Structure formats: structure tokens, C-alpha cells
Amino acid sequence: MQNPLTAKLEHYTAFSPDERTRLDQLLMGKRQTFPARSEIIADGEKVTEIHLVVSGLAARSKYLPDGGRQIMAFLVPGDLCDVEVFVLEAMDHSITAISETECALIPAKTIETLLTEMSGLTKGLWWSTMSDAAVLRERIIDHGRRGAKERLAHLFYEMLIRYTVIDQVTDNSFSFPVTQEELADATGLTPVHINRILQEMRSDGLIELRHRTLTVTDPDRLKQVARFESDYLHFKRAAERQDRHGKKAADLM
């Protein structure tokens, strides 16, 4: 059978014979087979090899504290499990085998070489893509497994962090000029329902949203309500470096 990664990528572009050979060689290395229902990569794991699905079926999923589970994507042959190691300190979700799944392992060395030969801009663009994807994954969990109030709370808390990172938060307040209808569009709820939940959150003393400004009255409790658990925005390094912005952002997580 043809290399499924090349098969997939050729739907996007044509490769030179040389490039194709190199891609094919990636699958020639170490292989590992995982039985059905086993964990290919655990949540929180620090991955050093990239896993590529060669046969079988796997899922990118997240286990929630309440025992629930959200599958964010199915991985079929040709799909990569953990490209995000380029950015992430550790996995922010797990990869599980649905049926018996065989993976090709692409060694860390190959990858590190790539990183060093990349320009700062390339890295920046790529990281941007990957951290966006992390936010998207979290939003899927929101929509799939969290109630309306949790969902809104989660969105607000996420925005609090993201605005903190770019240093535009003062006294837990920041400009967030969205209408209730736009909040509805973002959370997959209706404007009417958003309105009712906002009232609840206000009377709970969690937030204020007035004059296009969001004030997080009680960040800790908001975080709790949101079940904001994972460090999915991956600002760990910032926390370690303890720089000006980093310290503030790290405090929130």
C-alpha cells in the first residue's frame, strides 16, 4: 500500500521525486502497534517522537474531571498525532487507539534539525497556527460537554488571559466590545439565553459587562465556574522566565 501521509499531502501539492523519497523514508523507521482502547499518548506526556498513524483508527480526546470524554478528532492513516510538541511543553490532551493502531515514529532528532533551520518568522507563523488549534480544541470541549454558563465563563476567562498576555488588562477590566448577539454566535447559544445567563453571572458577582467593557469581578470563582483546568494556552515558558507580562499571565493559570 502507498504511504498514507504522502497520499494525503499529494492532495495539496505535488512533490519532487526527491521530496517524496524523503517523506517515504519517514515511515521506514521504528514502528509501534497499540491495542484497541489503549492510550497512544497520555495527557500531560512530554513527547519526543512524532507519531504518524499508519493503520487503524485513533482519536484525539480529552477526559474531563467528571468522567466525561470529548473526542475532538478522529485520526486515520496518514494523520499526525502530536505535531504540537513543537510548541507545547506537554500534551494538553490524549491520543487513544479506537481499534488496533500502528504508528510510525519520527525521531526527535529529525525534528530538532528542522527547528534550527527554520527562520524566526516561519516558527512564529507555525506556532501561531498551533496555538490557534489548541484554542479551537478547547472550544470544541466547551460546546460538546459544558453547559451554557460554563461555556460563557470559559470564554470570558480565556479572553482575560489572552488580553493579559498582550498587556491590555487593568484591574481585571478590559475592552471587549461585543454584543450579546455576538456572544451567542461565539458560544452556539441564542441571544436571549445569553442575556439570561449574563444576568445570573452578574448577580453571582462574577463579572460585569457594560459599556463594551468586561470586568471580571471574581477571577478565581470565574475560573472555577468555567472548569478552566488545562494550561491549554501554553504560556508555561513565560511563567518560567518570570518576565513582566509572564508573571501576570502565569498567575491566572
Add this chain to the structure above:
Amino acid sequence: MQNPLTAKLEHYTAFSPDERTRLDQLLMGKRQTFPARSEIIADGEKVTEIHLVVSGLAARSKYLPDGGRQIMAFLVPGDLCDVEVFVLEAMDHSITAISETECALIPAKTIETLLTEMSGLTKGLWWSTMSDAAVLRERIIDHGRRGAKERLAHLFYEMLIRYTVIDQVTDNSFSFPVTQEELADATGLTPVHINRILQEMRSDGLIELRHRTLTVTDPDRLKQVARFESDYLHFKRAAERQDRHGKKAADLM
């Protein structure tokens, strides 16, 4: 104020002074300001410049045929709007300004240079990230704006295409060894509800799901039920090249 892109990326890694200078220079070029509620990038547009939000607030969103709208992500200063042009023929969603938003435009030339100096593997990895993100975005629309039946239908149709691309579909049938509970985890529904919907779909003559094999009895109608509209998997080039797999995959879209 500091360059918001650098500010954000420095939370991930340290840059050399040289790299930082080059990143900063990106924001020194052309700028464009978009009024509130205007479209920064239209769905279907072919973008030649990368847009970086410098100030204001924008949203990555999709307008649905029924007039509804799903916001998939908010874009704050430092966020890139359209890195996906590296893979996509055209945007599969639109970017709209929520409040007045200023963007820095990174010219096509800068980008093309990057592409040529990238190795095939790097491209492969990056594309993989980006097409995964496209699938994630579609899943958010599923969860936010589609009912249970549409959601399941959409998942099935997506899997049909993805398995077709890697040439593992015969007679609209392919191995899809998931339990109803796993389908529930993937769609954000309950196993019980999945069961009832599957029964409906079976009696509608849309699909069969038995013995770990999914048979799409009526692909056209399944696609309709799923409101599967966008070409979000971006196999256009395959369609153009009319190769063996491509022709089949293209027929589905």
C-alpha cells in the same frame, strides 16, 4: 506600545535580538484599518497578504446558509488572520471586524520566500497542522449550529471523504470501528440519543453501521442532511490534477 505579535510569541520562546528585529519589521509595512462590522477577509477570498491584528477586535466566523453565524475564534492584537493561505486555495470562512480593527499586512513575497526555503517535511508537518485546524473549525460549527442528526451526518460524510482520500473506501463502505458511545463522545451527544438518531438514519436509507463497517447508502442525501457545503478539506488541487484518488475524492465535494 510593544509589538503584540512578539509579545505573544515570547511567551513561547526567547528570540535572538536579530530575530526580534525581523519580527518587528513585519509590522512596519503597510497597514489597513477596517471599520466595525466590516469584513476584513471574505469567505472564498484568495488572500495574497497575511493580516495581523494590531489593534481592535476581530472574529473568525462562518455564515451559514440559514442566515445563522458561528464565531469560531476571537482575534485580539497579535493574532494572525489567515496563515492558512499557505495551504488553502481560498479562505473557507471569513474574518470580520467586531470593533474598528487595524491590521498590518505582511506581503506575499515574504511568504513565498519562506515556502521555497522550507523542506518537504516541514511543509508536510505544517500542512498537517493547518488541515487539522480546518477540520476542528468545521466541528465547532457542527456543535454550535447543527442539530444532532446533521452533526452525525456531517461526521459520517467527513469520514467518507477522508477515507476516500487514502483510498480505503469500496462501494461507499469503509471500516469504521467505533461504538455508539464513541460517536456520542465525538458529537457531544449521549449514547442513547446517538442510538435513536442512527435508527432514524437507517430507516431513512442514509447509512448502515454494522459490524464496525459504515456503508453510506445514499451519499448525496447524506451530504444534504449534513448541510455539508464547504470544501473545507481543501482537496481542490487533487480535483484539478484528476489523479486516481483525487477524482474520487473530488466527486464527493
Add this chain to the structure above:
DNA sequence: CGTTGACTTGACGGAAGTCAAAAGGTGTGG
């Protein structure tokens, strides 16, 4: 043939949607 895991069925409850109308803001032009 009994155990296990997946699937099926029914009765009931609740979170969120729908529809419709009123109230509150905001900006523009007279």
C-alpha cells in the same frame, strides 16, 4: 451457558430555543 460489553427501548425531566413585545441606549438630523 453464563458473563460481558454493546445496543435498544420507554418514561420522564430539564436546559435551551422560539416567538413576540417592551424597554432602554445611542446617534443623527431637524
Add this chain to the structure above:
DNA sequence: CCACACCTTTTGACTTCCGTCAAGTCAACG
């Protein structure tokens, strides 16, 4: 400075989709 239009927010009554709980069936396998 008022009046008007328009948009956003708020409120209430009613509906529906989907979740919950719980029991029961079916098929595979040792």
C-alpha cells in the same frame, strides 16, 4: 435640545430537543 429611528437588551409564555435513569435485549466469547 428634542425627536426620531435604530439597535441592543430585557422579559414572559410556551415548545422542543436532548439528557437522564433504568430496564431489557442481543451477540460474542471463554
